[in-house]
Amino acid sequence: MSGHELRWNPLLDCWIIVAGHRKGRPWHSTFCPFCPGGSETQGEWRVLALPNRYPALSLNPPKVDEGCEPFIKSEALGVCEVVVETPVHEGDFQDIPLEQVSEYILLLGERTRDIASNPAIEYVMPFKNKGVLIGVSLTHPHSQIYAFTFIPPRIVREIESVIRYRRDYGRNLFEDIVEAEIRESKRIVYVNDEFILLLPFYAMWPYEMHIYPLRDVKLLYELDRYSALLLADTIRVATGVYEELFGSEYAYMMIFHQAPIKQVNKDYRLHVEFYTPHLSRDRLKYAAGVEWGAWVFTYDGVPEDRVGELREAARRIAGRLGSLGRIP
Ligand SMILES: [Zn+2]
Numbered sequence: 543m544s545g546h547e548l549r550w551n552p553l554l555d556c557w558i559i560v561a562g563h564r565k566g567r568p569w570h571s572t573f574c575p576f577c578p579g580g581s582e583t584q585g586e587w588r589v590l591a592l593p594n595r596y597p598a599l600s601l602n603p604p605k606v607d608e609g610c611e612p613f614i615k616s617e618a619l620g621v622c623e624v625v626v627e628t629p630v631h632e633g634d635f636q637d638i639p640l641e642q643v644s645e646y647i648l649l650l651g652e653r654t655r656d657i658a659s660n661p662a663i664e665y666v667m668p669f670k671n672k673g674v675l676i677g678v679s680l681t682h683p684h685s686q687i688y689a690f691t692f693i694p695p696r697i698v699r700e701i702e703s704v705i706r707y708r709r710d711y712g713r714n715l716f717e718d719i720v721e722a723e724i725r726e727s728k729r730i731v732y733v734n735d736e737f738i739l740l741l742p743f744y745a746m747w748p749y750e751m752h753i754y755p756l757r758d759v760k761l762l763y764e765l766d767r768y769s770a771l772l773l774a775d776t777i778r779v780a781t782g783v784y785e786e787l788f789g790s791e792y793a794y795m796m797i798f799h800q801a802p803i804k805q806v807n808k809d810y811r812l813h814v815e816f817y818t819p820h821l822s823r824d825r826l827k828y829a830a831g832v833e834w835g836a837w838v839f840t841y842d843g844v845p846e847d848r849v850g851e852l853r854e855a856a857r858r859i860a861g862r863l864g865s866l867g868r869i870p
């Protein structure tokens with residue numbers, strides 16, 4: 543058995559990627575596969591997209607017998623890529639020049655457009671996992687792109703909410719969230735001409751942050767050079783804030799939520815979500831009994847009280863980074 547397939551969870555209505563072939567991944571090798579000059583990283587580059595050598599999803603997956611109810615399977619069709627953010631082996635976005643981070647954003651857009659040209663692909667999701675604390679031992683700054691033949695459940699939920707909000711209130715939910723955050727000004731960490739970074743009213747993690755656009759943009763490839771620069775500027779503040787608060791061993795996940803490729807909804811907006819398990823430098827929050835078992839999160843504290851720490855950290859680093867926006 544190859545053990546490489548999608549399995550349907552009929553109780554939770556979602557696909558599980560079964561990737562038996564990934565067990566032998568050489569995660570703890572001393573040789574860095576992303577430093578320039580390796581077999582995959584030759585030539586001149588500042589940011590680089592590569593096929594994932596151990597893909598959970600691929601365009602040529604093994605054939606799978608579909609099974610029958612209640613145990614349905616499907617082939618693990620999709621795309622997994624790696625995006626190397628810089629030739630420099632250590633660091634994070636705040637250590638990479640702004641122009642280069644904006645090239646990274648533009649590359650994510652190009653890859654989205656290219657991957658989405660395959661008619662089987664419904665959704666493209668760039669993301670980054672950072673930090674040994676969440677299992678990332680490869681320290682060379684890199685992100686990943688997963689592309690699915692289905693719309694992931696979390697995105698389905700967001701789209702359903704946006705549609706319901708339009709039906710019930712006649713307005714765009716994303717616009718209303720941003721307007722209310724600006725009006726209240728209680729949870730904003732940083733804002734520039736096109737993007738706002740905030741600790742959401744509805745945060746699940748203690749130091750969760752979201753980036754929302756101030757205008758209509760749905761997909762990464764709609765960003766022009768200036769908008770990509772401003773998104774890069776906002777991301778550098780966000781990750782810089784985490785390093786400032788949690789020290790060199792900090793960990794986070796950064797997820798780009800963009801619109802589905804084919805199902806266009808006029809109200810959906812591109813946004814970026816950062817989740818970090820840190821409660822402090824050395825204390826972590828786990829998605830434990832109630833969080834994972836019920837999907838009901840407890841926010842330890844109050845977001846409005848915690849945002850001060852994030853703003854202070856942003857103030858300390860914004861000057862150093864030459865940031866283009868302001869901290870309220
Ligand atoms: Zn390296």
Ligand SMILES: [Zn+2]
Nearest residue numbers: 700799813815
């Ligand atoms: Zn989202």
